[in-house]
Amino acid sequence: MGLLLQIIPVITVALLFVIKKNRIMHIISLSTSSLLLIIAAYLTGQVILYGTVEYSSLGRFFYIDALSIIILDIVLLIAFMVSIYSVGYMEEEIRLGKLAKRRLRIYYILMHSFLFTMILALTVRNMGLMWIAIEATTLASAFLVGFYSDKNALEAAWKYVIICSVGIAIALLGITLLNFSSLNILEGRLLLDWTALYEHAEFLQNSSLRLAFIFILVGFGTKAGLAPMHTWLPDAHSQAPSPISALLSGVLLNSAMYGIIRTVAIVNRNEGSSVYTGRLLIALGILSIATAAIFILTQKDYKRLLAYSSIEHMGIIAVAIGIFSPLSVFGALLHMINHSLTKSMLFLSTGNILQKYKTKEIAKIKGVLKSLPVSGTVFLLGLFAIAGTPPFSIFASELSIMISIFQEKFFGLGVIFILLIAIVFAGIALNLFKMFYGEAQDKNLQPGDGNMPGTVCLVVLLLVIAITGIFIPEGVKELIIRAQNIIIG
């Protein structure tokens, strides 16, 4: 059953190559993502029952535990929303003449290959294969970032491919060193096997493991958008089509962070404490939050602003993993879920705004609430949510991270953390809230949302983040606690 997760997207891509009609392509894309969601639900049940899902076929490469299923569920849930949204969005783009009709096939092929690589990264046991899959996510999404093929999109795509490929190459050096550290203990099929590395973590060679961690942190950190390796991120997120921005921000960053978390678990077990990894993670995390705060304050483009906000949230997750207490790891995992849902909702609603106003500049947009009654409201509330206002779920996870910082007696860090988050809040409020009121400059603008199914998705996501802000379902909590136990050991 689990292997279907990897097979179905491949079949979909193959089908999309031969199909001629755009309508049927939409249907295939929708049914693929709903099928994947159903399989994910089944696997989640299995993980809750048995702890892990693994098969003995094909060299036992397939492996899912509580940590991977959480991120896998986010991936497939957001992929489902994005494929519903894409139908209306892409049809509108074709109608507006921004894309040729035949480009839809390429869009779907790339989107589903992108999805396949992310699923692969989350379902393999071998760190080397995980590396390959994460590198492949860059390759599959490169042309999606440059999808509009104008000068800016090409520039963003070039930066994206070059910076991420080099970053990921550095992670490979880390993986090599990780392999080196285990040479005396593991052999044959067990080389680079995550479960074996984790079980024998105490016996790994410490000095090469430490070096390995630095390289892996820098490498996967590039992909996760941690400062100072974040420079590709705002360009890529702002130039990609909006549904793809939602996937990049909500899903891709998490997959890269997942690679870091897996390594942290091994290194901390080997060291017997979290001081070494903690210092590095907290430093990069705070640097990311600070960088994002500065750029958010002076931002003029709303998609770029949201991209910087993603850097901020990845920074928060890195800090929380760096603290490494049970509460902070719980908060980090919860924050991953909340950030993904909220941010993809925001990026999807910018799609509606962009199609209505045809500009990404904040200053040129007025009266969003009037011209886009539903998605405008979702966008406004989503901004409150992403800035960390109760009752939305991001507030809950940020609060637990903050509490854990103070519990572990990092007082200076806690103060800086709160201060930076307050600056981000102010930046978002100052820059974006003026979009919502006033009269639109263009008098011919027709009020109304368009893309009905997509707008319904937005509302659903909003409801989810509002409800989970108040209470977390028992199953989710159970899974997060199990994942937390896997990480902390």
Add this chain to the structure above:
Amino acid sequence: MFDFLLETLSVLILLSAFALMANKRISSYIRTFRIQSISIALAAGIMGIQSSQAEGRFDFLIVCLLIVALKVVYIPHLLHKTYANVKYKVEKDFILNIPIMIIICCGLVLFSYFALASIEGLGQGLLNLQFVNSVSVIWIGLFFMISRKKAIGQIIGFLVIENGLYIAAMLSTNGMPLVVDLGIFLDMLTAVMIMGLMVFRINDKFDSIDIDKLNHLKG
């Protein structure tokens, strides 16, 4: 005997990275890259013979053939084709002058020596220097990417990084599991094809492959 050959090859690979740094023309970048890949293929071949005699493993020989097919034949050919189709051909392409860049590269070798000196178990025998050589190739490749302004120069830099990584993995850990090796080849090939395609598009839109012109997105 085998150790001596591998040692010599790893020094040759490092030297070819220095030679690349001193190259001025895109066609000579491609030639130097080809020479470097031939040395890596030789190293893989030697290790393949060694391991097939000792343990009956053939994965290094497969890898050796793949390196010859991809890095010696196909990718240089692809790059030549890309370059021939990109009409804009001003040759001076670097930010610092060559002697300074060579000195910086020497510094990079020293840096990797000291960074890796802390690892226990690498110091045994010749392995240490081989690993230092290959990690230095990675840093030189990275520096090459920064120092060149043409998009093709960056692709070559990326390939040199990949070469350095590959030789590091091969010499220090007797290679990754074979699936991982194959996956890395697949990724690298796709990456080069995508980058090559993008060079075409950039040339179309910007009338040049000078990446200094890619400077619209800021802030």
